[in-house]
Amino acid sequence: MTAPFPPASTQHPLAVITGGAGGIGRLVIEGLLTAGYHVIALTRQGSVPTLEHSPGITNIRCDLGDPQAIGLATDRIRSFGAPVRALIHCAGVIVPQTVSDLDDGAIREQVTVNLQTPIMLTTRLLDLVPRGGHIVFVNSMAAIVPLGGxxxxxxxKFGLRGFALSLREEVRSRGIHVSSIFPGAVDTPMLQREMQNGGSALNFVTLPVPPQHIATLILRALRQRSRDVFVPSSDGIFGQLLLIFPAIWQKLLPVMLWMGEKGRRKYLRERKDETTPT
Ligand SMILES: NC(=O)c1ccc[n+]([C@@H]2O[C@H](COP(=O)([O-])OP(=O)(O)OC[C@H]3O[C@@H](n4cnc5c(N)ncnc54)[C@H](OP(=O)(O)O)[C@@H]3O)[C@@H](O)[C@H]2O)c1
Structure with missing residues (x-):
């Protein structure tokens, strides 16, 4: 059972976020609360770990893989009748599989959660986003470089980037801001699951950054109305270069994979040291 919207929430700007129970999303919610937002969190569990009793959060239980559940969740948000100042799409899922091994369930889950859901949520909530409002897509460097496996x-993620860029064109004249955040590897449960299931060594060309770093950049993008944020920022330049000269990727890939394997071994060693009792 989900609680009614607390009356106090009307005094605060409203932020809607998906993926709020995840490594990055939970920290973004903490920052939003500090910045004075009332947060509507769409999560599978119907609560945000460690913030279960926060009066600044309205929880809506919602499996983002279920389009019907999204319809119900957006009806509920609409019934509140308040403008949505920030809409943050942070939920995501990765199932590493080579193309010859792809299974229908994994295809459907990733396409639905990572692409269809952010599009549907944006469509259904866009008229609630006022001038000065902001839509943030937590994307990935996987929207810029190919990721075999x-x-x-x-x-x-490529699709989500296309949607965000096109949306920006459509809503610019309405004064609505659109940002995409493109992290490389981030040290969250997603990366750990990915690595246990044969994820790409490219994640470790540079060391994974802590989730707090990404959360801080998302909150800064909201404050400063930045457009696209690459982490590390050098990846942005590299990404633009690749768009102009895609053939560079083939030349660089062997070196990148070698660096990534080295980085992966270092990461696993450090994690083992952290978990081994002294
Ligand atoms: N970690 C990285 O290396 C990395 C790198 C680049 C981009 N990103 C992007 O960053 C975003 C956040 O990822 P993260 O690293 O914080 O991963 P995470 O800790 O695994 O969080 C992902 C969140 O998405 C939620 N989610 C997945 N499927 C869902 C569904 N069907 N219904 C509702 N919620 C669902 C998960 O919910 P549950 O808690 O219920 O599982 C979880 O809270 C994602 O969009 C990801 O693609 C991550």
Whole structure:
């Protein structure tokens, strides 16, 4: 059973976020609360870990893989009748599989959660986003570079980038801001699951950054109305270069994979040291 919207929420700008129970999303919610937002969190569990009793959060239980559940969740948000100042799409899922091994369930889950859901949520809530409002897509460097072994994830993130860029064109005249955040590897449960299931060594060309770093950049993008944020920022330049000269990727890939394997071994060693009792 979900609680009614607390009356106090009307005094605060409203933020709607998906993926709020995840490594990055929970920290974004903490920052939003500190910044004075009332947060509507769409999560599978119907609560945000460690913030279960926060009066600043309205929880809506919602499986983002279920389009019907999204319809119900957006009806509920609409019934509140308040403008949505920030809409943050942070939920995501990756199932590493080579193309010859792809299974229908994994294709559907990734396409739905990573691409279809952010599009549907944006469509259904867009008229609630006022002038000065902001829509943030937590994307990935997998929207810029090919990711052999995770082609569906890359396809969804490439698609999400296309949607965000096109949306920006449509809503610019209405004064609505659109940002995409493109992290490389981030040290969250997603990366750990990915690595246990044969994820790409490219995640470790540079060391994974802590989720707090990404959360801080998302909150800064909201404050400063930045457009696209690459982490590390050098990846942005590299990404633009690749768009102009895609053939560079083939030349660089062997070196990148070698660096990534080295980085992966270092990461696993450090994690083992952290978990081994002294
Ligand atoms: N970690 C990385 O290396 C990395 C790198 C680049 C981009 N990103 C992007 O960053 C975003 C956040 O990822 P993260 O690293 O914080 O991963 P995470 O800790 O696994 O969080 C992902 C969140 O998405 C939610 N989610 C997945 N499927 C869902 C569904 N069907 N219904 C409702 N919620 C669902 C998960 O919910 P549950 O808690 O219920 O599982 C979880 O809270 C994602 O969009 C990801 O693609 C991550």
């Amino acid at each position: 995770s082609s569906v994830y890359a396809a969804t």
